Amino acid sequence: MKNIYDVLMERGYIEQVTHEEEVKELLSKESTTFYIGFDPTADSLHLGHFIQIMVMMHMQRAGHKPIALIGGGTAKIGDPSGKTDMRKMLTPEDIVSNGEGLRKQMEKYLVLDGKSGYIANNAVWLDELQYIPFIREIGSKFSVNRMLTAECFKQRLEKGLSFLEFNYMIMQAYDFLELERRLDCQMQFGGNDQWSNIIAGVDLVRRMDSKQVFGLTFKLLLTSDGKKMGKTEKGAIWIDPEKTSPYELFQYLRNVEDADVDNCLRLLTFLPMDEVRRLSALEGSEINKAKEVLAFEFTKIVHGEEEANKALEAARALFAGGGESSNVPFTEMSRKKFVDGVSLLDLLLEIGLIPSKGEGRRLVQQNGIHVQDKVVADFGLVVDLAQFEDDKLMIRKGKKVFHRIQLID
Structure with missing residues (x-):
């Protein structure tokens, strides 16, 4: 059986490690307890977070024990890493509510029963700290000069x-x-x-308890041109099906760039590496088969096989030109709304297909919007009841993004 370190390395997760040989030995010999922290800045994980969940699942399958740490205390401060501005301050009530949302999601993917894995909340110890004793005991172990050289602070020092x-x-x-x-x-x-931050923790444990602990980082989910994946015009791709439907999640991955297929298959599925390499090597229109497998496999991990099959069926129906499926995202709207007609651009904004009217005009000028399978030539189009068929109106953006308006009384 492969060392889990080698598995994570082969799949491309690992970026940096504090003591590579010692970590490989530790992960090969015993059940090691490790942790990853999640600050509850929202009530759901998003696609970018799921790299961390995948690593925890890989590790737990190999017999190691994850601690999913909810940052109920650290969320009251806000992590400056990767941010050019200070994070929005959350109320204590929001932090507690968001943390509960994250806990429920993590328990879907990990065994956190207090034996095979754990869930913890750093508010338990951080909220009880007394300032003077804490900075005397812990703060004295940190060099301000050294902290200021950390990458997470450098970016922020320019703005404050x-x-x-x-x-x-x-x-x-x-x-x-x-x-x-x-x-x-x-x-x-x-x-x-x-x-x-991880190096700081390794150093603190050594100074306080004279124990050697280890740190490891893995790659962020980026596109081939270096941008973070998981962002759309409507916002983040969430794991919560109420925020991002299984179909929308499926479609997002079905539509990734060809150059991102290999990376996503490695990081977001449990497919054997031989199969990953086979799919990633497909060329031309064949690469769409790999994208479909990627979308199906990840949707299955997140939402289960039934939802993945529904999303696959919907996608195939639409790509086949049928333009109709019960699993396509839809918005229910009052019939009265369309009696006098609604501006197409206002409608596209309301259902989240465009971020601005300017983008809507650009798409229309490029023949990128279809209503009832007819290309829209005029961005001043008004949508009224006459355009609905059986109380339904199908709108398509580009070749692959569909949204149905369903009339209700």
Whole structure:
């Protein structure tokens, strides 16, 4: 059986590791407890987060114990990593509610029963800290000069870094110390933007408890041109089906660029690497088969096989030109709304197919909008009841994005 470290490396997850040989040995010999932190800035995980969930699933399948750490305390500060501006301050009530949403989602994908895996919340120890004792015991172990060289602070220093955010690294390092003491946690994992924070935690545990712990980062989910994946005109691609439907998730991955197929198959599916390489090598129109497999496999992981099959059926029906499927995203609207007609651009904005009227005009000028399978030539078009068939109106953006308006009384 392959060492899980080698599996993660082969699939392309691993970016940096503090002590490679020691980590490989640790992961080959015993059941190792490791943690990944998730600040509850929203009530759902999004596509970018799922790289971390996939790593935890791979690790747990190999016999290691994940700690899913909800950042109920650190969310009150806000991680400056990768941000040019200070994060929006959340209310304590929102943080608690969001944390509960994340907990429910993680329990779908990981066994967090207190034996095979754990769920923890850093508010348990961070909320109880007394300021003077904490900075005497923990703050004295940090060099401000060294902290200021960290990548997560460099970007913010140009615009201004609040003292509140400056504490974030110390708090995250303290999490590692607490989890090492409470649950014998030996490793911290995180996205590549967390490297400075992870190193700080490894150093703090060594200074406080004279123990060697380890850190590892994995790649962020990026497109081939370096942009973060999981963003659309409507916003983030969420794991919550109420925020992003299984069909929309499927379609997002079905429509990735050819150059991103190999990376996504490696990171977002459990397909054997031989199959990943075979699919990634397809060329021309054949690469669409690989995209369909990618979309199906990931939707199955997130929402289950039944929802994945529904999304696949809907996509195939639309690509075949049928233009009709019960699984296509739809919006119910009052019949009265269309008695006097609605501006096409207003309608596209309302259903989230365009981010602005300017973008809508551009799409119409490029023949990129179809209503009832007819290309729209005039962005001043008014949609009224006469255009509906059986109380339905199908709108298509480009070749692949469909949305149905369903009339209700």
